[in-house]
Amino acid sequence: MLAQSQQADVKLYIDGRFVEAQDGEYFENRSPFTNEVINRIAKGGQVDIDRAAAAAKLAFKHGPWGKLKVSERMVYIERIADLIDKEVEEIAILEALDTGLPISQTRKMVSRAAENFRFYSRMVQTRMHGEAYMQDDEFLNYTVYKPLGAVGLITPWNAPFMLTTWKVAPALATGNTVILKPAELSPLSANKLAEVIHKAGLPNGVFNVVHGFGETAGAALVENTDVEAISFTGETVTGSTIIKNAADSLKKTSMELGGKSPLIVFDDADLDRALDAAVWGIFSFNGERCTANSRLFLHKNIKDDFISALKERVANIKVGNPMNPSTQLGPLIDQGHYQKVTGYIKMAKQAGCEIIQGTIPDELKAGNFVPPTLLLNATNDMKISQEEIFGPVMAVIEFETEAEVIEMANDVKYGLAGYVWTNDMKRGHRVAQAVDAGMLWINAQNVRDLRIPFGGSKASGIGREGGHYAILEFYTEPKVIHVALGEHLIPQFGKKK
Numbered sequence: 001m002l003a004q005s006q007q008a009d010v011k012l013y014i015d016g017r018f019v020e021a022q023d024g025e026y027f028e029n030r031s032p033f034t035n036e037v038i039n040r041i042a043k044g045g046q047v048d049i050d051r052a053a054a055a056a057k058l059a060f061k062h063g064p065w066g067k068l069k070v071s072e073r074m075v076y077i078e079r080i081a082d083l084i085d086k087e088v089e090e091i092a093i094l095e096a097l098d099t100g101l102p103i104s105q106t107r108k109m110v111s112r113a114a115e116n117f118r119f120y121s122r123m124v125q126t127r128m129h130g131e132a133y134m135q136d137d138e139f140l141n142y143t144v145y146k147p148l149g150a151v152g153l154i155t156p157w158n159a160p161f162m163l164t165t166w167k168v169a170p171a172l173a174t175g176n177t178v179i180l181k182p183a184e185l186s187p188l189s190a191n192k193l194a195e196v197i198h199k200a201g202l203p204n205g206v207f208n209v210v211h212g213f214g215e216t217a218g219a220a221l222v223e224n225t226d227v228e229a230i231s232f233t234g235e236t237v238t239g240s241t242i243i244k245n246a247a248d249s250l251k252k253t254s255m256e257l258g259g260k261s262p263l264i265v266f267d268d269a270d271l272d273r274a275l276d277a278a279v280w281g282i283f284s285f286n287g288e289r290c291t292a293n294s295r296l297f298l299h300k301n302i303k304d305d306f307i308s309a310l311k312e313r314v315a316n317i318k319v320g321n322p323m324n325p326s327t328q329l330g331p332l333i334d335q336g337h338y339q340k341v342t343g344y345i346k347m348a349k350q351a352g353c354e355i356i357q358g359t360i361p362d363e364l365k366a367g368n369f370v371p372p373t374l375l376l377n378a379t380n381d382m383k384i385s386q387e388e389i390f391g392p393v394m395a396v397i398e399f400e401t402e403a404e405v406i407e408m409a410n411d412v413k414y415g416l417a418g419y420v421w422t423n424d425m426k427r428g429h430r431v432a433q434a435v436d437a438g439m440l441w442i443n444a445q446n447v448r449d450l451r452i453p454f455g456g457s458k459a460s461g462i463g464r465e466g467g468h469y470a471i472l473e474f475y476t477e478p479k480v481i482h483v484a485l486g487e488h489l490i491p492q493f494g495k496k497k
Contacts, residue, residue, distance in 0.1 A: 007039040007097075010187055012048055012211060013194035015055035016204030021212075022047040029187060032100030032331040033322060033367045041187045044212035046220035049179065052208035053226040056150035056177035059205030066147065066175055070128075074121045077173050079200045081117035084110065084165075091192050095161055096322040098188040100331040100368065101286060103323050106161075113165040119450045120173040120471070127468040128174065130478065140483040145476040147175035148228040148252070152221040154214075154242070155190070156233045157183035157333050158288040158390075164190060167231050170470040172207065180209045181221050183234075185333050187211050214238065225249050231474065232256070233290075236388075236414075236459045243462070254463035254474050256290070256455055258388040259416030262409040263293035264399075264431060267301040269421035270443070275306065277419065277445040278394070279313045283372045286330050287392030288337075290460075291417040291439070291446050295385055296396045297405050303398050307376065310396070314358050314372045321364075329358075329392060331367035338368040341391035348375045348384045348395070380408040388414065402431065410436045416456035417446070438464075 009026065011018040019042075026040035060066050065073070084091070088110045095106040130143030151171050155164040160183060171178050182190035194209045210217055222230055222245045229252035232242050239255040246253050263281060265274045281293040298306050322330035332338045349355050358371040370391050378385055378395035385395045399405040409418060418437040422428045425442075432440040438456035441447070448454070453464035463474060472478075 007188065009040045009042070010191045010211065011042045012044050012052075013191070013198070013207070013209040014048065014052045015059075015208065016198070018194070018198075021045065022051070027184065027213075029098070030334065031097065031367075032333055033097075035335065035366060035368070038097065038188075041184070041211045044181075044210035044217045046216065048210050048212070049181075049217055049220040049224060052179045052210050053150055053152075053221070053224045055205035056179050056208055057226040059203060060147070060149045060177045063203050063205060065177060065203050065206045068175075070125060073175065074125060074173070076200055076202055077117050077121045077169070080197060081114045081121075083196045083199055084114040084117070087192065087196060088114070091161055091189055093323070094188040094192055095186075096330070098186045099157065099160065099333060100322050101159070102327040102330050104325050104327070105285060109159050109162040113162045115450070116162070116165040116169040117173075120169040123170075123468060123471055124173045128471050128476070138484065138486055138488045140485060141480060142483075143478045143480050145174075145472060146479050147476055149176060150179060150227050151176045151229045151231065151475065152179050152181065152224070152227045154181045154218055154221065154230065154232045154234065155183060157186035158290075159285060160186040161189035161193065163233055164193060166465060167233075168193070168207070170475050171231075172202075174471050174475040176475055177206045178208065179221060179227065180207070181214075181218050182209065182211060184211065184213050218242075219245065222246050222251070223248070227251065229253065229474065231465075239461070252474065254465065255461040256463075256465060257416075257459060257461040258390075258414055259290045259292070259456065259460050260295060260386065260388055260412050260414040261291055261293050261417040261419070261437065262295045262297055262435065263419040264297045264405050264409065264421065264435075265299060265302065265306065266402075266420075266422040266424070266427065267299040268423045269302075270423065271302060271306060271309075273443070274421040275309050275313065277421070278310070279317075280445055281419065282394045283317055283329055283392050286332060287370075288333065288390055292390075293417075293419055294389060294394055295380070295409075295412075296394050297399050297408065298396060300398050300400050307374075307396060310374055311356055314356060314374060317358050317372045319358060319360055319364065319369060319371060329372055331364075331369045332391060333368070335368060337390070338370065341370050341389055341393060344384050344387070344389045344391075345370075345373055345375075345393060348378070348382070351382050351384065353378050353382075353384070353395075380411055386412055402427065406431060406434045410434075413459040414456070415458035416460035417441070419444075419446075
């Protein structure tokens, strides 16, 4: 297993080469588990983004990538998947080291990343087709889907390898070239992806990685006129800023943003399974997931018993070293985020919530550990129920009627996901359709199917990722071809009779 201490310094990957930033600067990458320095990361800026964008544009316009037959391009995409499979253990370790996510969870996510490439290989070959229409016997009109060109991908620090490949795979499979700006807090697996793609032999300039900070490298990527589109996953305020700045060059944008998702448990639900889902949905991935059920609505008839069971679960969640296979909850990404999350817990106490927490062993005090936390006696109008905390913290709110809980579930600026637990399937469908969110699960945890759209409403984003939605609605543009099948009438303006 890789050591938890020092890793090699990470460079940028531009035009098929690993290079230093133009100004030679680096920034420190710290371990969430110990807050010690893991390594240094090349600090890219505008000049580096411009170099990468120019390389990506050149590779698209004049390189072989855009001229390959689809079947030939898919050979590369499948090769990337195969190489990821060979590196699953190392990537999973890097991810746990870099993010604090438990190794048992990062292994599953890395395996899913390989499937992202295979899925989009299949999707492009089977679903990226157009439409054809006859207009009487005079015209044939048909559509084809063309890649955009150089696209910018800005990815988050939670589950970074899986979420990054979810963007990179459809972007490359559809024939685009890529400039990736990974989150500065979790750069290791993005560098490993660059090594994998380099080994896969993609032409120079097709895939580029520029590490750096959002306000410099990220902003430069959004403003660069060689970049045709920006796909961003992250915080809502940042997403809004990107949309504003992208408007100057009329870029396409896709935004997968924050969430404050409700989990609603009616009194006729299978309470044991609902309990499993509620605990997994907020305390897995260290609570740092956009679809986390951070608001738990409990019917008053089952509230006390359900809370009693929740307390027992919280007390038994294993908090520990992310490299330990038995660890269920690891440290948060960095000190700044730790301060934010613990600040919300203090706010909840001041607002009158009862705070129920697991324990943090003394030997873990150097890390950014927040214990699994329940905020009891919460109301939906509290800040802790309205704002995204993005940690292992769940507000528990009582309800009595279906209409009441729907109103509370929707009384928030976000609309990403929601969960409904009831054995009355008519009610399950009613509530799921009434909750303002892009994705709803009935009697299920957050299980994903790559074929369906992923995304939210309101402040949770614009556009959809996943399935054919990514390849037909974002990473390509439809082109219409009109073909005359005969000598149709053309008005003869200016012709002498």
